[in-house]
Each structure stands twice: as C-alpha cells, then as structure tokens.
Amino acid sequence: MGVEEGRGILALMGSGETSPTMVTLHRELAARRGGDRDAVILETPYGFQVNRDDISTRAREYFRKSVGLTTEVAPDADSSSIGTADHEGDRIRDRVRRASWVFSGPGSPSYALERWHTQRLGEILCERVARRHGVTVMASAAACTVGFAALPVYEVYKAGHPPVWLDGLNLLGTLGLPVAVVPQIWWVAEGRAAPSLFCIVPPAPIRAPPTSRLRVARPLSRRPSRRRKHDSA
Numbered sequence: 001m002g003v004e005e006g007r008g009i010l011a012l013m014g015s016g017e018t019s020p021t022m023v024t025l026h027r028e029l030a031a032r033r034g035g036d037r038d039a040v041i042l043e044t045p046y047g048f049q050v051n052r053d054d055i056s057t058r059a060r061e062y063f064r065k066s067v068g069l070t071t072e073v074a075p076d077a078d079s080s081s082i083g084t085a086d087h088e089g090d091r092i093r094d095r096v097r098r099a100s101w102v103f104s105g106p107g108s109p110s111y112a113l114e115r116w117h118t119q120r121l122g123e124i125l126c127e128r129v130a131r132r133h134g135v136t137v138m139a140s141a142a143a144c145t146v147g148f149a150a151l152p153v154y155e156v157y158k159a160g161h162p163p164v165w166l167d168g169l170n171l172l173g174t175l176g177l178p179v180a181v182v183p184q185i186w187w188v189a190e191g192r193a194a195p196s197l198f199c200i201v202p203p204a205p206i207r208a209p210p211t212s213r214l215r216v217a218r219p220l221s222r223r224p225s226r227r228r229k230h231d232s233a
Contacts, residue, residue, distance in 0.1 A: 008132035010171060012146060014183040015140035017105045018062045026067045026137075030101060033135045037100040039063070039071045044115050045107025045141045047076025055106070069101070078116060089119065096124050100134040104142035110152040110166060113145050122169050130174040138171070140183065146171040147180035 015044035
C-alpha cells in the first residue's frame with residue numbers, strides 16, 4: 001500500500017544506513033512510497049568530499065540491487081549556480097518537492113545545513129514533512145539536522161572543536177516535537193570502529209536547549225557533572 005497524500009513518512013536512522021541489515025527496512029519504506037514519481041538521493045551532506053561521485057554511485061547501486069529502487073541524485077550545486085532565479089536550482093527544488101522518496105545520509109551536518117539554507121532545500125524538506133508527502137529518509141549525518149538544534153559532529157569529533165549547538169532544520173518541529181536528535185554514528189579508524197555519541201557528549205541523559213530557535217551556538221559540557229542530574233548537550 002502506498003503512502004497517501006497527507007500520510008507521509010519521516011524515517012530516521014543512525015549510521016550503517018546502507019548496510020545489509022537495513023535492506024528489509026528500506027524495502028518496506030520503498031514499498032510505501034506510492035506512485036511512480038522520482039526517488040531522489042541528496043548529495044549535499046557529502047558534497048564537499050572528493051569521492052562524492054563514488055558515494056553516490058555506491059548508494060544508487062545499493063538501492064537498485066538490494067531494495068529494487070531506481071534513484072537519481074540531486075547534486076550539491078554550487079551556491080552561485082543555484083540562486084533564486086536559476087532554472088537548474090528551481091528544477092532540483094521541484095524534483096525534491098515532488099519526489100515520492102527522498103534519502104539523505106552520510107557527510108557533515110554543519111555543511112548540509114549551510115548548503116540547504118543557501119540552496120533553499122531545507123525549506124523544501126520542511127514542506128514535505130509538513131504536508132505529509134511521500135517518504136523522507138534522514139540517516140547518519142543528515143539525521144543530526146532534523147531537530148531544532150543540530151550537533152556538528154565533524155568539527156567536534158574529528159577536529160576537536162568545542163561542542164556547540166547549531167540551528168537545525170526543525171523537521172520534527174512541524175510534527176509538534178521540539179527536540180534535537182543525536183544519532184549513534186560509528187567512525188572506523190585504524191581498523192577499529194568506535195561510536196561517536198559518547199565521544200562527543202557525556203553518557204548522561206541529553207537535554208536539548210530550551211529555546212525553539214537558537215541565536216547563538218551554546219557550548220556543551222564535556223563530562224558528566226555529579227551535582228547536576230542532566231548535563232546540557
């Protein structure tokens with residue numbers, strides 16, 4: 001049964017979104033998308049990477065071979081070529097707006113948020129969720145962006161920057177959920193995998209900042225406090 005207009009799906013996943021263990025879930029989501037409209041993979045979160053074409057190719061092959069879904073890639077167009085009056089930018093936004101299935105996954109949350117704001121794709125994603133249109137899958141780094149606040153995992157975990165909050169897309173806010181999402185992400189280094197969650201924030205209950213929109217990035221506590229039940233994150 002396909003997803004009827006007004007009864008869409010927003011699916012959130014951690015890392016490993018294109019692993020064999022996720023095939024069943026992806027098949028179920030794809031089966032519920034309904035119609036023959038485009039299935040679109042957003043390149044933006046990993047658009048800065050030199051191997052972005054390889055990532056896109058492997059993702060398309062995964063969904064084609066394992067899920068039975070033919071996909072197209074919405075490129076991370078340069079901000080100078082995707083302005084308001086640009087026809088290519090309008091075409092990409094319209095494709096994402098109408099697609100029956102949209103997937104976004106690995107990369108950098110902070111890069112994705114900045115680019116989606118410039119490209120006006122963030123507002124298109126919010127619109128999809130608000131009108132309950134189709135299936136929207138946000139995984140790994142992209143999942144970090146769906147709340148009203150977002151954690152810049154690349155800068156914190158890879159570059160050692162102080163933990164801060166960024167303004168998120170607030171997709172969940174359109175569903176009445178004023179929350180921030182910190183998915184479990186696994187980094188593979190030196191032959192061993194390590195979960196990033198507790199390397200970024202302390203393994204205590206995580207409480208999002210109280211405001212619905214953040215004006216200034218807010219530092220995070222690096223270790224649990226014995227005098228406070230909940231550390232800020």
